[in-house]
Every structure is written in structure tokens, then in C-alpha cells.
Amino acid sequence: MSDTPAAPASQDFIREMIAADLAQGRNDGWVITRFPPEPNGYLHIGHAKSICLNFGLALEHAPKSRCHLRFDDTNPTKEEVEYVDSIMEDVRWLGFDWGRHLYYASDYFEKLYAFAEQLIGKGLAYVDDQTPEQIRATRGTLTSPGEHSPFRGRPPAENLDLFRRMRAGEFKEGERVLRAKIDMASPNMNLRDPVIYRILHAHHHRTGDAWRIYPMYDYAHPLSDALEGITHSLCTLEFEHHRPLYEWLVNNVDGLPGAPCQREFARLNLTFTVMSKRKLLRLVKEGFVGGWDDPRMPTISGIRRRGYTPAAVRAFCKTIGLTKYNSLTDLQLLEHCVREDLNKTARRAYAVLRPLKVVLTNYPEGRVEHVELVNNPENEAEGKRLVPLSRELYIEADDFMEEPVPGFHRLKPGGEVRLKFAFCIICHEVVKDAAGQISELRCTYDDTTRHGAKPEGRPKPKGTIHWVSAAHAVDVEARLYDKLFTVEQPDGAAGEDGDFTRFLNPHSVEIVTAKAEPSLAQARAGTHFQFERVGYFFTDPKDSTPGRPVFNRTVALKDGFAKGKA
């Protein structure tokens, strides 16, 4: 894959705006972006879109550019260090680097507090003694204006005193808040005197017990952006109505080093998956999956463990584009991106997922030969390897049909097939057990067909299948992952208050013991393979142990035959 983190994406409305800003000489030619996660959950593929955008922009505009990683840790009741660590790991894994520009909104608490006092002094903020219920009740509705708080006219000196006492911890949670004084009649609810500070007697993961009041996102975010000199603050569509408030703060607070500009883009939606943190958290907490990094999860850690590559995720993010249209991206596009990458880079190996024994009746007992297999047909430099072959083999059960359907050109009674890189075999006998199940196939091999030789006057078998030597094969665990949900839109299909978990795919994982070529026993954790004719697999970084690898199926190979039948 030619994709690199710095590869420029096509022009989208954000990049056009930045180009226009640059053309007008704004920001002294700098492009400074930020990725601002709240450390209250794991990052998912939707965040990857934002990460690629923000860090990508910085790379595209080097050297007068950078992207900050800033944790939006303004709500101590929800945030944890565990999430901070995973987020940093995920961003790095995607191939991006924030350098020394790692920040926390909590680093600015003292400055943000001073700005709040400034707003109070200007008569632009006031302490409200109303209860949360009263505030909600007087905010009005979508179709009717709100009412002024009885405390709205409080003089600045009194507000200042009260606000300082809020900070000092003199009041209980919920007793008072600081509100911006804007417009209770605004059609934009965010401008109806939004709460900008609330009392929270909570321990913060970084500031400890130093604070009794914490700023709200709407207040902290624009000012943090401004403090860091962010030029372009890019977020998702649901913050569009917050933009006027964002701008109000940037314009009304004096002494800000920068004037960032917020723009919004559509978040990513993927078929057959849910993306909200709340829903993902539920899948984890209620044990529907093994954890945040379960390979079926759309989290970065999940898809990493599944075997997706950073390059594939980046290519995907580039392909989906950037618009304000609320779209639903086909999961197949993600799969296409990872196949495209892995096809070029993954080592090939032979593994039989559902083994069926084959005895070569004309192959001498006790004889073992070693066949040369190509490691990667897409890259000859990866060379070849030797794989043992003997009288008894395993082939994929799917590669034999006792009563073949039309168009099936693998092994059938009396039929011939090529064992890839070895020779052709003909099936003479189907052996069944007491239950009538096929237990073994008795075949003969043709020594004249070695190494792909096609003797004259001899019809060429249409099928080529993979195989492993029964005596040499190693048992390995393979986890066959499939879609987590059975419907394209689990949230939508669940309806208003329906439960999306009823659309969970009961077959989202199947664990089998595969028969693999011997070298696979030594596969190191975290290695990508293509099991020929089957799919791409990744040695599970968590559950693999030396000598006992566990293989996660990243994605199956496309199957033209299965498709034709459907």
C-alpha cells in the first residue's frame, strides 16, 4: 500500500476552507489542529476518521503546522486514566505523532477560571442559585423562548464573591452554577444562558482534589483551543449549534492568544455496527463481547487485534471522504481496504479449517518429501519455504463434494484436483463412518503432474486446493469472526427505544481447531498471514503463547464461487 500518514487526501470542504485561509494570509500561514478525545472510553473507527483528518492536515501543511493531542478531561466523574493510555496507544498505532504537543484541558483550569472571573467582571456571566430542575424548566423549549433567571441581574461584585466561594467549596453540588449571560430567547438553545461552571466534589484523575468546580465542555473547549493557538477546530456535526457559543466565547474573552475557527463534518457510520460509546460500553459491560479490544468491536483496539493494519484504516479514512452528509458507509469498503493491504504484505500459509482426511493409496508409506511453497506471490523477495508432504493429508472439507453441484470444480468422486504446488490427485473412494459421515477419501496421485507440469493430452484439473500433511500438521486455534450484527443498522432497526442487542449475530465468532503447516506453530504474536484460499489471519497478541498461536480471522478472502451460488 502506497498510503502513508502524510499522503494528501483529495480536496474536501475543510481542506478548501484551509486553503482559502492560507491564501488570505490568515494565521501567519500556520495550520494547527487538535484531536480532543474525552478519556471516558476507547477510540473507535469513527475516531480514526477524525484522527486521520486532524493529524493528516498537519502533515500535509508541514512545516508550519502541527496537531495537538488534547484530553478533554472536564468531567471527573466519567473519566479514567485507563482510557488516556489506550487513546495514546491507538493514535500512535495509526501512525501519528503529537510530538511534545500533549495537553489536557485540566492543565488550563486556572486560566479558564480567570477568564470566568473576567466574564463576570464584564457582566457577561452570573451565578445562578436555581436548582437544575428550575434551570431546565425555565430554559424554554424548541418552539418557545426561555425565561430569565431571578439571579440574572446579580451585580458583578456579588457574582464574583459567590463564584469564588463556589471554588472554595462552600456549596454543595447542584447548589449553584455559573452561567454565561447571552440570550434566553435565542432559537439556539445553546445560547440560552448556558451553564459554564458547575460544582463537582469529585476527584479528578490529574488535578486530584484541587477543584470543587469544573468547566463545561462548551466553555472549556473554545478557550483551550484559543490558548493552544489552534487555527482550525474540527468536530462532528452535532456541535454545529454550539458554534455560535464557541465564537461568543472566543470573541468576548480578552487576552486570548488565538482565534480558532470551528467547522463540523459528518461522523462515520458503518453498516452492521454500532458506533456510540454508550452502546459499545454496554456490549463490554454486559459481556456481549470479551472487552473493548474484542476483535468484533469497531474500536481501534478491536480492529487492531482482529488484524487490521494502520495503513488499511488510513486508506479507508481517505476513501470515505469528508462531507456534511449523514452517510452510512458499507462495511465492505473497510474490508476491501484491508484485503488490498494484506494481499501485498501478508505471508501465505497453508491451514485447513475443517479437515477431511485424504489417503494417497499409491504414495509409499513412511515416505516424506518437502515441497517448495511460495511465501508471497505479490513479492518474490519473500522467497519460498519447504513444507512436508506424505501419504496422509488433510484437505478442506468444503473442497470435496460427493454430489457436486454444477460448476463445482474441486474434488469429487472420480474427479481430479491439483494440490497446490504439489501434484494432481484423483478421488477413487469415499469412506464413511457408522453415522454415514465422510471420514476419509482414498485417492491416487499422479507423479507426472509435479510442479505444475501439464503433460500433453491430459485434461488439466480446473481446481487447485491447499493441503497439509496429516502427520506433520499442527493443531492451531482459529477464531473465525463475522459481523457483530445481523442487520445493516442495528440502532435504526431497533427503533426508538428498541434494544439493539437483539440484532447481535449469534455466529459472530466460531472457534475451530485448524490443521496447519508446521511452521505456523512458531508464528509470533502479532503477525499477519494469508491462509491460502481461506482468508487473512492475525496471531492474537493477547492469547497466543509461544508454540501455541491463536489465529484471528481478519477477513475472509473473496469467494467468487460462493457468490455465484447466492
Next chain:
RNA sequence: UACCCCGUGGUGUAAUGGUAACACAGGAGAUUUUGAUUCUCUCGUUCAAGGUUCGAGUCCUUGCGGGGUAACCA
């Protein structure tokens, strides 16, 4: 029955007043020691109606459809 945003093939995007194109998916074929890959061909598109213009996917109006917004969450 408020305000904001958005409507281009099945899906995701491009076309910046001048021949509607690319990718994925689908279909057909060629090649193939992976029914993979690769290659060729193919299917199929501007929400609607008016208006402006020599010319509209693009600009205007109205309608329709979708999304968002009433945490002391982010």
C-alpha cells in the same frame, strides 16, 4: 409544529455556471498452481417543481425527504 445542517448510480464520494466522473458493491469475460490477486468490459446517478442564464448537479424560490438541537455530558 421553532431553529440549524444535508439531499449526485445500490453505497461512499468528485465535478467550484460549460461533455455528470471515481471507488466499493453487482454482472460478464480474460489470465491464474489461491474460484484470491490482476486485467477488460458492463450495469446504473443529479429529490421535485418553478425561476435566473446561451448554458444549472452547481445560483434563487417553494415544496418534499433525511439528520441534528431543549445534561449542572462531551
